[in-house]
Amino acid sequence: MLESIPFAVRRRAIAAAQGREPFDLLLRGARVADVATLEIREADIGIVGPMIASVHAPGAFSDATVTHDLNGLLVTPGFIDAHVHVESSHMLPHRYAEVVVPQGTTTIFWDPHELANVLGLDGIRYAIEATRNLPLRFIVQASSCVPAAPGLEISGADFRSDEIRELMSWPDVAGLAEVMDMRAVLEAQPRMMGILEAANASGKIIEGHARGLTGPGLMAYLAAGISADHEITSGADALEKLRAGFTVEIRGSHDYLLPDVVAAINTLPVIPTSLTVCTDDVFPDYLVEFGGINDVLRRLIRYGMDPLQAIRCATINNAIRLRRDDLGLVAAGRRADLVVLSDLNEVRVEAVYTGGRHVAQGGRMIVPTTETKPPLDNTMRVGPLTSDDFRIRIPGVTNGRALIQTIKGARFNAWSEIEVEVRDGFAVVPEDLSVMAIVHRHGRNDPKPQLAIIEGWDRWRGAFATSYSHDSHNLILYGHNPAELALAANTVIGMQGGIVVVKDGAVVAQLAYPVAGMLSLGDPAEVAAAHKRIVKAAGEICTWQPPYRTFKALSGQSLACNPGPHLTDLGLTDGTTKEIRPTLIRAM
Amino acid sequence: MLESIPFAVRRRAIAAAQGREPFDLLLRGARVADVATLEIREADIGIVGPMIASVHAPGAFSDATVTHDLNGLLVTPGFIDAHVHVESSHMLPHRYAEVVVPQGTTTIFWDPHELANVLGLDGIRYAIEATRNLPLRFIVQASSCVPAAPGLEISGADFRSDEIRELMSWPDVAGLAEVMDMRAVLEAQPRMMGILEAANASGKIIEGHARGLTGPGLMAYLAAGISADHEITSGADALEKLRAGFTVEIRGSHDYLLPDVVAAINTLPVIPTSLTVCTDDVFPDYLVEFGGINDVLRRLIRYGMDPLQAIRCATINNAIRLRRDDLGLVAAGRRADLVVLSDLNEVRVEAVYTGGRHVAQGGRMIVPTTETKPPLDNTMRVGPLTSDDFRIRIPGVTNGRALIQTIKGARFNAWSEIEVEVRDGFAVVPEDLSVMAIVHRHGRNDPKPQLAIIEGWDRWRGAFATSYSHDSHNLILYGHNPAELALAANTVIGMQGGIVVVKDGAVVAQLAYPVAGMLSLGDPAEVAAAHKRIVKAAGEICTWQPPYRTFKALSGQSLACNPGPHLTDLGLTDGTTKEIRPTLIRAM
Secondary structure, eight states, X not given: OOOOOOHHHHHHHHHHHTTSSOEEEEEEEEEEEETTTTEEEEEEEEEETTEEEEEESTTSOOXXXXXXXXXXXXXXXXXXXXXXXXXXXXXXXXXXXXXHGGGTEEEEEEOOHHHHHHHTHHHHHHHHHTTTTSSSEEEEEEOSOSSSSBTTBOOSXXXXXXXXXXXXXXXXXXXXXXXXXXXXXXXXXXHHHHHHHHHHHHTOEEEEOOTTOOHHHHHHHHHTTOOEEOOOOSHHHHHHHHHHTOEEEEESSOGGGHHHHHHHHTTSSSOOTTEEEEOBOOOHHHHHHTOSHHHHHHHHHHTXXXXXXXXXXXXXXXXXXXXXXXXXXXXXXXXXXXXEEEETTTTEEEEEEETTEXXXXXXXXXXXXXXXXXXXXXXXXXXXXXXXXXSOBOTTOSSEEEEEEEEEOSSSOEEEXXXXXXXTTEEEOOTTOEEEEEEOOSSSSOOSOEEEEEESSOOOSSEEEXXXXXXXXXXXXXXXXXXXXXXXXXXXXXXXXXXXEEETTEXXXXXXXXXXXXXXXXXXXXXXXXXXXXXXXXXXXXXXXXXXXXXXXXXXXXXXXXXXXXXXXXXXXXXXXXXEEOSEEEEO | OOOOOOHHHHHHHHHHHTTSSOEEEEEEEEEEEETTTTEEEEEEEEEETTEEEEEESTTSOOOEEEEEEOTTOEEEEOEEEEEEOGGGGTSOHHHHHHHHGGGTEEEEEEOOHHHHHHHTHHHHHHHHHTTTTSSSEEEEEEOSOSSSSBTTBOOSOOOOHHHHHHHHTSTTEEEEEEEOOHHHHHTTOHHHHHHHHHHHHHTOEEEEOOTTOXXXXXXXXXHTTOOEEOOOOSHHHHHHHHHHTOEEEEESSOGGGHHHHHHHHTTSSSOOTTEEEEOBOOOHHHHHHTOSHHHHHHHHHHTTOOXXXXXXXXXXXXXXXXXXXXXXSOOTTSBOOEEEEEETTTTEXXXXXXXXXXXXXXXXXXXXXXXXXXXXXXXXXXXXXXGGGGSOBOTTXXXXXXXXXXXXXXXXXXXXXXXXXXXXXXXXXXXXXXEEEEEOOSSSSOOSOEEEXXXXXXXXXXXXXXXXXXXXXXXXXXXXXXXHHHHHHHHHHHTTSEEEEEETTEEEEEEEOTBTTTBOSSOHHHHHHHHHHHHHHHHHHSOOOSXXXXXXXXXXXXXXXXXXXXXXXXXXXXXXXOOEEOSEEEEO
């Protein structure tokens, strides 16, 4: 969202700062967290319209239309989320705002990558239009990876250099979003070079996704003009990237990494300005229950980061990254995006002000948010499927045996193969293994399911399906019984998108995503509760061991841009070699 | 100067970083100052075209077209000067570059305020055009104060909101330059509000000049959208402004303030990113002999600032202020603007690279700079003057006495009055006092000299004249003897601008400023030597006591925007009350 402060407001602020006019709002008796100097000071904050007009000694001015007594509570700048996919909350943008604003987040840098992969440019347009007048500042990026693995998958749209050039020319687009296809960058593949050329020419910032990148590859990635990373895998990785000159966006999603990251950062002579925080993807139930940036900060502090330094990462450091010197500091002239904390170490948010308005109190929004009509065209462009669609056909063999290719492992995949029985032309999936299916749903490829036998997930005792599967968001399914898989698929198709769990031949949990097959129309409490039921039900039909094999791995399993084997709507793909493999190795 | 790195260069850098192509230039065996983390590390730096392609472990790659062995010398990012008026060097831009680049300065934020006050928009245009292809990056600002004291003086141009709107729309203009008329801001005077409205609407940064501003005035100034200050008067002032949210640009010009400023800053928990450095106005002889930013840094370190923190202020902190994340860090992807130091504490510069080129070595440029034809129209739009033009006429009195208004003091002025003898219709200037004169030279006002008797300068034993007098740059003169004053004036007029000292009825030192009455065509050594002779000669005709009454006070004496009495081409003015006073109080 682009905004400028009307100059008439500045005129009033100039007068109010000098006591010649009342403030619109005076926050009295605050302790202010100064994230420039890392001091805490007692002060009153005078607000005019959307901006801070004055931060002055307690009691110096008292003339104000409205006065709030803060009684010594701590005021910090509003939190900024350096990198987020709002879609993972499965909420409409105004609903997302209702959740995160009371948690202290006042600005997010949104990569509407998932919407873009389904709706194309219209997805980005919706992200911009739907967020113009909300109490949360959505700064929108142009998604760089539509699709994420060109040649290995087909999503709902294709962004090449022309589309990126177009997007970067929009005033509302502030940067190019995470460049995920690292290999395409390092190998200077033509499509990626076209995208990066357009982005670099715009002068806007370019976000990275440098998972595991190190040494020469890291240098090449920076040389391409990419300057931030949120895919930190260890303390050493964080240090290498900070020292290389990246903006490092610490992500909360991999909690087990954070103590090591904090310990490593604390060894530096100073915590660099280039250290920031982000949430990336957060499930609705987690977001509602534990929080977003507030939760990340709380854990960083718990793991040993100085509390003010943590706040600094989420405020001024992110403002610097976004080149937004109207944000990130409790100072006259800046936007009045403020968080009131009753406990710094616990990041306990009492109240939130955005654009000078008191918008949240005690964890709840106290102002209404405006819904912009979402795109409701059915994006599930696939007809009803049958049980046979979920059987692996072995051409040329009616009854016998065949050696077929499998994917082994959950999060970190490897190729494997197994010998299966062939009965009536179909492979018999061993009792202890499962089937994964991908159904193209964008009307741009054959909607016949692609199937693979997966090892390492144990047997699915039911079926799971979702239209939200990174990054092409084709319909993804897991299960064993073809009838249950078909039921799960048809349920999602019938809801025009959504997520469903089938057990014992019946649907036991479901949540509709009628917006692009990824966003619910429900309110946050509904979405969170339904999602929690989904996770619970899925847990009952699948063994969630070892612990890292989390629910998240489900939708990540199709991430064809990552190294190793994946299943996409084009078949079995290899993110390392970029090849597409046949399921069947040989009939025997 | 706007620049973008051609994408073909980035492609080569991507390849070179991975060892697939040679670097254009490899700096081997460096110790790199990391101003993000404040560490020093051993590394080699691979350069492709104007950019850094890789900063890697010593010896990791050796394939390069050219290799320089640094043998353990320290490499820092190129220094950035946050605020400078190049005109005060009296050198053409390419000559200025020849001086400061070997000192380590690779980027300057230039307010061509003096050129603008003489040449108007053409002055800014020249500042942009003349600096496009130099080894020094000139980032040009739109001057906000043309003239600096509207209504109290007439300079060569008037920038109102229309001109500022026009300038802010130029891609080469990066911000609005120091807003000097603080009172106009605080009182929300219409002309200033129009200028600030245009600047705020552009979204570009707005530089301040908040001399002595504190408390509510400081808040109002910030609320107006102004966010930096270089007019620091004490350590307490620096702290108040940093805490208020300003970018503080420590200026080297008032050396006696710096120990206090450093001590104050060292009391903060962290040195904020908003602390930067600048030179503002530096005389040519000082600049050549002692330096610019390198000299400021050297003194800050001497007064107790951590050396890497000082370098940080001049590099990444200024890059952040300028929203230039391609500058300020020795990191892949950024511009290869590098300084090689043999001594960090002394900021001893051995070599300088700008845009990947080795441009200076051992204090000397080793590449040619390109001169852009300067504007050479005669800007001294005033005919020869006579002795009588420098006599104070007392209307209505032929012989007798009169009480006349005087200006008392040098730097800090006060109104005073004296009784003088009137002989043949002219005041007889007492033997122990002197005369100051201002001659309008822009052809926009009556070019008859305005005269005032000044107290506190003792008697000038000769005459001094210069066409470089802040901020309207009318011809300013000091002296006693009308014939000597006329000779000084006519000498400057004859040179089409310049500076001159007359003693014993003859010119004893002079330097021509044929470009806008402020820039010499000479090379740096010539300009510096001539300026040194001027200062020496002026010292012989004027008592330089007390010490603060420096040579600088001469051209500052006409700064009508400052509080208190000044003489301008409109007469005796009061910067506090904004009134114009008559010289004559009453004939007696």
